[in-house]
Amino acid sequence: MLRKGLTLAAFGLALVAGPAMAATTQAELKDIHWSFEGPFGKFDQVQLQRGYKVYREVCSACHSMNLMYFRNLGQKGGPFYDPKYPNPNENPYVKSLAHDIQVGDIDQDTGDPVKRPATPADKFAAPFPNEVAAAASNGGKAPPDLSVMAKAREGGPAYIYSILTGFVTPPAGLTIPAGKYYNPYFPGDLSGSWTGSPDHVPQGGVIGMPPPLAPNKVTFDDKTPSTVANQARDVAAFLAWAAEPKMEERKQFGLGAMIYLVIFSVLLWFSYRRIWRNVAH
Amino acid sequence: MSGHSTYEPKTGFERWLDMRLPVIRMAYDTVLTFPTPKNLNYWWTFGGILSLCLGIQIVTGIILAMHYVPHVDYAFNSVERIMRDVNYGWLVRYIHATGASMFFLAVYIHICRNLYYGSYKAPREVLWILGCVIYLLMMATAFMGYVLPWGQMSFHGTVVITNLFGAIPVIGPSITTWLWGGFAVDDPTLNRFFSLHYLLPFVIAGVVVLHIWALHVPGNNNPTGVNVKSKEDTVPFHPYYTVKDGFAISVFLILFGFFVFWFPTALLSPDNSIPANPLVTPAHIVPEWYFLPFYAILRSIPNKLGGVIMMFSAIAVLFVLPWLDTSKVRSMRYRPTIRLYFFIFLLVCLVLGFCGAHEPAEQVIPGVTTFTLGDYDLNTMVWLSRVAALYYFAYFLLITPIMGLTETPLPVPESISEPVLSHPASGSAQAAAASNKG
Ligand code: HEM
Numbered sequence: 001m002l003r004k005g006l007t008l009a010a011f012g013l014a015l016v017a018g019p020a021m022a023a024t025t026q027a028e029l030k031d032i033h034w035s036f037e038g039p040f041g042k043f044d045q046v047q048l049q050r051g052y053k054v055y056r057e058v059c060s061a062c063h064s065m066n067l068m069y070f071r072n073l074g075q076k077g078g079p080f081y082d083p084k085y086p087n088p089n090e091n092p093y094v095k096s097l098a099h100d101i102q103v104g105d106i107d108q109d110t111g112d113p114v115k116r117p118a119t120p121a122d123k124f125a126a127p128f129p130n131e132v133a134a135a136a137s138n139g140g141k142a143p144p145d146l147s148v149m150a151k152a153r154e155g156g157p158a159y160i161y162s163i164l165t166g167f168v169t170p171p172a173g174l175t176i177p178a179g180k181y182y183n184p185y186f187p188g189d190l191s192g193s194w195t196g197s198p199d200h201v202p203q204g205g206v207i208g209m210p211p212p213l214a215p216n217k218v219t220f221d222d223k224t225p226s227t228v229a230n231q232a233r234d235v236a237a238f239l240a241w242a243a244e245p246k247m248e249e250r251k252q253f254g255l256g257a258m259i260y261l262v263i264f265s266v267l268l269w270f271s272y273r274r275i276w277r278n279v280a281h
Numbered sequence: 282m283s284g285h286s287t288y289e290p291k292t293g294f295e296r297w298l299d300m301r302l303p304v305i306r307m308a309y310d311t312v313l314t315f316p317t318p319k320n321l322n323y324w325w326t327f328g329g330i331l332s333l334c335l336g337i338q339i340v341t342g343i344i345l346a347m348h349y350v351p352h353v354d355y356a357f358n359s360v361e362r363i364m365r366d367v368n369y370g371w372l373v374r375y376i377h378a379t380g381a382s383m384f385f386l387a388v389y390i391h392i393c394r395n396l397y398y399g400s401y402k403a404p405r406e407v408l409w410i411l412g413c414v415i416y417l418l419m420m421a422t423a424f425m426g427y428v429l430p431w432g433q434m435s436f437h438g439t440v441v442i443t444n445l446f447g448a449i450p451v452i453g454p455s456i457t458t459w460l461w462g463g464f465a466v467d468d469p470t471l472n473r474f475f476s477l478h479y480l481l482p483f484v485i486a487g488v489v490v491l492h493i494w495a496l497h498v499p500g501n502n503n504p505t506g507v508n509v510k511s512k513e514d515t516v517p518f519h520p521y522y523t524v525k526d527g528f529a530i531s532v533f534l535i536l537f538g539f540f541v542f543w544f545p546t547a548l549l550s551p552d553n554s555i556p557a558n559p560l561v562t563p564a565h566i567v568p569e570w571y572f573l574p575f576y577a578i579l580r581s582i583p584n585k586l587g588g589v590i591m592m593f594s595a596i597a598v599l600f601v602l603p604w605l606d607t608s609k610v611r612s613m614r615y616r617p618t619i620r621l622y623f624f625i626f627l628l629v630c631l632v633l634g635f636c637g638a639h640e641p642a643e644q645v646i647p648g649v650t651t652f653t654l655g656d657y658d659l660n661t662m663v664w665l666s667r668v669a670a671l672y673y674f675a676y677f678l679l680i681t682p683i684m685g686l687t688e689t690p691l692p693v694p695e696s697i698s699e700p701v702l703s704h705p706a707s708g709s710a711q712a713a714a715a716s717n718k719g
Contacts, residue, residue, distance in 0.1 A: 024564060039543055067361050144555075148361065151546060152554035185563075243554075246364065246371040253372065254542025261535050268528035275520050279319055280698075 018150035027184035027202040028164045029155045034237060036186035042248050043241050044133070046222060051238025054218050054231050059146065062138060062209075064126035067147035069241055070098035071120040075249045079238070089120045101125055139179035142207035151237070159185065159238040164232035167211040171202050180206040286552050291588070311497060316515035318503035324394040325501070326529030327387050333530055334384040335489065339482050341377040349429065351475035353468045354433035355554040373543040376537075381423050382548045383537050385571035386502060392599075393453055397623060399611030400502040406603040408495040413599050415488050420572070422465050422481040425474040427569060432553030437566050439474075441467050445579070448586040505694055506611025514697040564711050565640065573637030574630050578673070581666040591670065600676045605677055607685030615691040619684040626676045629669045636666040 007247030035044040055065070073080045085091040098118040107114045118125070128134035134142035153159045162185040170182035171228065173196035188205015191198070213228045220226055224234075226249045241247070288309040311531075331505035347369050350359040370488070392412070394399050401409035428435045443466065447457045462469030467582065498569055500509060509515055513641045517523075540547065568576050575592050613620045625685040641663035652659040678700035 067358065067365065072365070104340075152551050154551055171489045175607060250371055250375075250545070251540055257538050257542065258535065260529055261538060265528060265531040265535065268524060269533050272524045272528050275524050279516060279521070 024189050024205075025138045026200070027162075027166070027186040027203045029158045029163065030159055030231065034157060034162055034240070036237070036240065036247065039084075039251060041251070043077065043237065045079060045081070047234050047237050048241050049222060050218075050220050050222070050230075050234070051234040051241075052079050053220070054144070054213075054235035055238055056233075057067070057218050058212050059235065060124070061127055062134075062143040062212075063126045063146045064143075065147045065242065066145050068124045069119060069120070070094055070101075070122055070124070072122065072242075072245060073097060075245070077241075077245060079241070091120070094120050098122060099242060130191060139208050143209065146239055148241070148242040148243045152243075156243075157240040160230050160236040160239055164213055164235070165229055166204075171196075173217050174202055176206055180208055181210060202224070287314055295556075297715070302707070306536055310699065311493070313517065313519040315497065315498065315518040316509070317518050317698055318501050319508055319516045319521070320503050320505065321501065322504055323525075323529055324390070324398075324504075326526045327391040327394065329526035330387045330392060330530055330533050331384070332489065332515070333533075333691070334380060334424060335389055335482065335485060337380050338377060338384065339486070341373045342479070342482065344373050345377055346479060347576055349475075352473050353431060353471055353557070354430060356471060361432045372541070376542045378392075378549060379537065379540045379545060382540070382569070383533075384419065384570065385423070387533070388419065388707045389571075392416070396626075397613050397620075398502055399506050399606070399608070399613065401603050402602065402606060403648075404499045405495075405502065408492060408601055409497070411488055411492040412414055413596070415485055416599075417596065418481055418485045420487065422478060422485065423569065423571070425478040428471065428474045430553060431636065431696060432550075432556045433470060433555045433557055433561070433563050434553040434556035434566070436466060436559065437562055438568055439470065442568075443567055445471075445585070445589050445592075447594060448589050450586070494585075502611065503697060504612060504614060505697055506614070507694055510696040511698070534630055535565045535568060561632065567638055570634065570638075573635075574633035574673075576663075577637035577666040578631040578670045580637075581663055581670050589679070595673060598674065602677060602681070605681050607682050608688070609685075610690040610693055615693050616684075616688060617691065618688040619680065622676060622680050622684065625672070629672045632669045633666060633673065634660060641666075654665075669687070 031234040035041060035047065040065060055063075070096065071076055071088040074085065074094035075081060078085075080091060080093050080097070081088070082091055082093065088094055089205060096121050101118045101122075102115045103118045103122050104114050105114055106112070128137065128142075131142045139229035150156045150160060155162070163183060164182050167181055168184065170176050174182060174190060175193040175195070175248075176182050177193075181204070182202075182204065184202065184204030186205040186207040190203075191201045194201050194205075198280070213231045215228060216226045218226055218231055220230075226228055244250075286309075287305060288306045288427070290299045290300075290305070295305055298304070334647070345363060348359060348363045348370065360374065363374050365371075371464045395409065395412070428439050443457055443460050446460065449456060456481075459718060460465060460470070462473055513634075549566065567573075575595055578595050579588040579592040606618065608619070610616055613623060639662045641661065643662045644658075644660050645662060645665050646660055649660050650658065657664065657703050
């Protein structure tokens with residue numbers, strides 16, 4: 001309510017003030033709710049599994065996740081954690097997921113570079129050998145590593161979701177360079193490529209990523225409809241988990257620590273009252 | 282330390298040791314029996330809280346240093362590895378990162394407590410100056426710590442801050458090169474900052490010892506600002522203040538835990554989760570919140586050298602405060618006029634912090650263009666910081682000295698135990714004495 005009021009007030013002022021200054025703009029992120037919000041929020045394991053599938057089948061063609069190992073998928077709190085296999089390296093499902101991917105290695109006899117199926121101890125393989133190659137194949141902009149993407153942007157998973165679902169046809173009057181795409185959620189300053197009224201420069205910027213998602217691009221193993229919104233939501237949740245894989249452990253630990261501290265504080269308060277009861281102060 | 286010792290060695294060993302190295306006596310006198318004014322309020326618990334903060338930073342820091350790799354190619358990933366693969370590494374790292382903010386929160390409250398109750402005045406000037414030294418060392422330590430994870434803010438913040446030294450005439454550029462260990466912020470810079478970040482907390486611990494020594498010579502100030510007159514005015518530190526400080530520490534830890542467990546990234550910039558890239562400068566380079574008021578002062582001056590001088594003066598002025606304050610009354614409880622100016626001062630510090638978080642050219646009230654003076658738009662962060670910075674310096678350099686000479690303080694109680702109001706006779710005499718001073 002208050003926020004709305006303030007926005008309206010600011011908007012009113014902006015109208016009075018005339019032409020807005022040229023600056024980086026960005027549309028307000030989509031409001032989306034996550035199972036892992038709040039002090040008790042947890043990741044939805046099935047959602048993480050779907051999210052991994054979207055990453056694996058779509059995003060991994062361009063984006064690396066250099067901080068991720070296959071074993072992470074089977075660790076406590078991970079998408080494929082199975083209490084039967086406390087050691088994720090022994091989790092058969094994780095093993096088979098890893099086995100589907102080829103990683104580089106060195107032949108132990110000849111020293112030649114070879115490819116072999118990955119094991120849970122291996123890192124996610126990067127799609128490009130280096131950043132120059134990544135940029136060269138993507139119109140000059142290298143796709144950034146996604147390991148901690150959910151921590152590296154204001155808004156985190158809501159930002160990722162908004163970007164992925166935010167590709168729209170550019171308004172008439174906006175010139176978009178070849179190989180670039182208009183996205184109102186990508187921070188940018190479009191005043192230079194806008195031929196319309198300077199009071200109504202579109203929000204957002206041009207991004208070097210083509211819209212990666214499309215309906216039914218990924219087949220979900222459960223009954224979840226494979227819409228762009230669902231794919232985006234699930235991959236954003238997966239990236240949120242990848243950026244903070246210890247979040248559940250942290251909140252759980254915090255709850256215990258807080259209960260302990262509150263009880264301890266109450267006890268200290270009563271000791272304080274008792275010790276000081278005969279001192280006028 | 283000030284000759285009040287009541288320690289009596291009980292065992293043969295204690296007697297033997299007491300003749301040779303009276304450490305038990307020292308601990309007994311400083312921690313257990315030290316006579317402490319009985320009217321200290323909760324603002325006095327922050328000394329204990331600060332000691333705990335230092336301890337927490339040192340313990341978590343040593344554990345982090347076991348896993349951290351001070352190299353431009355590995356630093357970022359080594360910090361992430363601590364969060365992902367080290368047992369409870371996320372806990373240690375988030376406590377350390379949040380702990381820096383908590384440390385500054387506590388030190389700012391501690392400093393404001395001293396300003397309000399006049400604790401920096403005679404005979405506590407050395408105590409106060411040692412506190413200012415600790416604060417400076419903390420700023421240096423936190424700045425260098427922030428460089429270590431080698432994210433975008435780490436790198437570009439270092440570039441901005443180290444470049445400030447380049448503004449010094451003649452020797453400036455050489456100093457910058459010397460700080461960097463080369464011609465740009467690079468691996469040697471990261472290495473030396475890590476080395477110093479490890480060293481300085483122990484220097485702080487040493488100065489803290491001196492600080493407590495300097496405290497125990499005159500003893501604590503108290504909310505009335507009146508000197509301790511008799512034994513009735515004090516209680517032994519233990520158990521009275523161990524339990525009160527203990528309670529306050531426990532409540533402080535609840536706030537601390539709130540950030541560590543639920544909002545660990547609230548105090549960290551998202552840009553610092555992007556590995557440092559010298560070729561890409563973040564849109565806004567903003568330091569940690571605890572540096573923002575000084576950052577605003579720095580940027581309020583159009584000339585770089587001038588800005589650097591003003592920024593350092595803002596801290597330097599604290600060192601001479603005991604000699605700027607002309608009032609004979611310590612506590613602002615009895616100084617209603619300056620109390621008002623002091624509350625404005627606190628507000629001004631927050632305003633400076635607010636300005637520091639925004640771009641100088643940004644408008645304070647968005648959209649309003651009517652506050653212009655010739656070519657200047659007064660409705661901008663830079664002008665707001667100029668006004669605020671002016672007040673900041675005026676508070677110390679004009680208001681404090683003048684107010685002490687011109688104001689009429691309220692009657693001050695005769696002693697801690699006997700508040701003036703219960704003694705109307707002595708009360709009016711005291712009031713007369715106080716107003717004569719004015
Ligand atoms: C006065 C006490 C201290 C303060 C105010 C302080 C402050 C900081 C800050 C602000 C950071 C960056 C936090 C982040 O974004 O991760 C940091 C990182 C670090 N500090 Fe400290 N620190 C202190 C003591 C120590 C000590 C005593 C050690 C080692 C013995 C230490 C070792 C480290 C290491 C290895 C890092 C990098 C890991 C990381 O970024 O989390 N610190 N410190």
